[in-house]
């Protein structure tokens with residue numbers, strides 16, 4: 213049986229003054245030795261990498277191999293060696309050096325890295341309804357930021373869960389996808405029309421065919437923002453026009469700044485940062501200010517527009533789809549403050565996360581012409597039989613979905629997925645106390661030959677059919693369970709639709725097919741955006 217190893221990183225915040233994130237009822241369970249298998253592909257008792265003591269004893273947390281006991285010394289090393297920006301590579305290297313489990317103490321964070329899929333399945337199955345996020349909003353849940361952001365950020369716990377279930381109906385369920393798919397398709401169609409016009413205008417002609425080499429990243433960011441605004445606020449904001457608004461461009465910059473300034477802040481005590489007035493913090497706070505004011509303005513505008521409609525008619529079955537804002541307003545189950553909080557979060561989380569993987573996707577398709585041609589063929593066939601029904605096209609071209617999964621395997625936007633176990637668990641035969649933050653390390657997993665055969669090969673076909681069976685935890689790019697990415701369906705469809713239109717309109721090549729150097733700034737991105745040549749078909 214092939215081994216299914218999954219890297220996991222644990223961040224222990226015990227004793228560091230952090231609040232407990234699990235409910236008492238979930239803390240009562242005693243130590244649980246994890247033997248659950250992730251599925252037919254899991255390793256069971258013969259799992260590779262499980263550390264066993266001769267006497268079968270579960271080892272203590274302190275016995276986990278580590279990269280150095282002093283968090284402050286390690287932090288210094290991180291800074292000196294610029295490891296924050298290469299965290300994904302650092303993890304990969306550390307797994308190689310220290311084996312499938314190790315601890316890492318950096319600044320205020322005490323970390324452990326582990327490889328074992330059964331443990332991952334245990335983590336996610338036992339996510340005791342109160343896992344706290346550690347990424348964007350984890351920082352924002354610090355008291356200071358909560359005050360700064362007028363207290364509108366989402367909560368944890370049951371209250372969070374109830375709100376999330378209401379939001380899921382508008383963004384995650386199949387009925388919601390059917391409603392917003394035409395909006396995404398409209399934006400993707402317009403985006404390609406704009407690209408075509410640009411290639412015709414600025415491109416060079418060879419044998420009657422035009423081509424143009426571009427850095428597509430600014431256009432992809434605008435595409436992602438336009439698509440988000442259309443779905444979330446039901447509003448087009450004209451980003452493909454000759455003079456897109458400066459306000460929107462500022463929003464894109466603000467999200468980028470917020471992301472790049474978050475990472476170092478996570479490793480330092482917020483009070484210290486505030487006291488010394490660290491520039492990182494000031495820039496971070498300013499970026500959030502901008503994100504909030506942008507969302508506030510859009511929500512206000514949408515509110516006025518939608519309030520003019522007769523009660524009960526905003527989200528009528530017959531009328532045009534008013535966007536997530538309209539749906540939530542019409543249903544009236546969430547307070548206006550919560551609607552604002554949710555939509556601000558959707559906006560902050562919805563632009564870079566799709567624009568960046570799309571850069572990687574165009575690059576990989578460009579440097580893998582056979583894969584590109586196969587995908588285009590499938591899209592064309594699906595297009596021909598779907599008679600304009602985009603949902604049917606997507607269903608008829610499963611390689612599109614495979615492409616998105618494959619890109620996120622090789623270039624996971626979030627290089628980890630985190631959980632705080634709500635009860636003590638055993639991972640790799642080591643005891644992990646409840647309240648420890650646990651991260652599945654997606655980047656090393658996606659590139660592990662033990663999880664994916666020929667891991668560096670770009671092969672969207674690997675995600676179809678029976679080969680995927682038993683590998684449910686191989687595809688964790690959007691997280692898992694009740695706390696999984698709430699924008700997942702928007703992102704998946706948005707990316708598939710734009711790739712579909714691009715493939716129908718252009719043949720892609722790359723001027724340089726060398727591997728892309730990547731950098732980590734809370735999301736994984738190319739150090740230098742790749743250039744893509746668009747050949748008009």
Ligand code: HEM
Pocket residue numbers: 345376440557558559561562563565566569620624625626628629630688689690691692693695696697698699700702703
């Ligand atoms: C390829 C694109 C994307 C990827 C790979 C991605 C990945 C993730 C991951 C891994 C999480 C944490 C999930 C977990 O802990 O289980 C997350 C959370 C989140 N994502 Fe995404 N995301 C993407 C696109 C989007 C989009 C388009 C939006 C908004 C429209 C969005 C909004 C959010 C929000 C609001 C959360 C926090 C959810 C919560 O904790 O309640 N994401 N995302």
